[in-house]
Amino acid sequence: MAWASGRKAKLRLATIDACTASVRCHAMDKATTGLAKTWRRIGIEDRNVQGIVRKHCLSRSILDGALSEFGRPLSYKGQL
Numbered sequence: 001m002a003w004a005s006g007r008k009a010k011l012r013l014a015t016i017d018a019c020t021a022s023v024r025c026h027a028m029d030k031a032t033t034g035l036a037k038t039w040r041r042i043g044i045e046d047r048n049v050q051g052i053v054r055k056h057c058l059s060r061s062i063l064d065g066a067l068s069e070f071g072r073p074l075s076y077k078g079q080l
Helices: 002-038 049-053 059-064 071-079
Strands: none
Touching: 002 071
């Protein structure tokens, strides 16, 4: 019976991860759309995310925020 509780825990974690990804995607879409509609030109500074992640105190938060994915939709929406 121990494997059943482990399977339930994995399912709960997968559900939470999927919800987090959905919220992140929606928030990024709203933020990039607002920026693209408001400003003509937007400068994006390229950061060394892997170098920042080496500091373990914030690494999970930085990677969960998907900083590296912010520029791609913004550059696409800026061209429209």
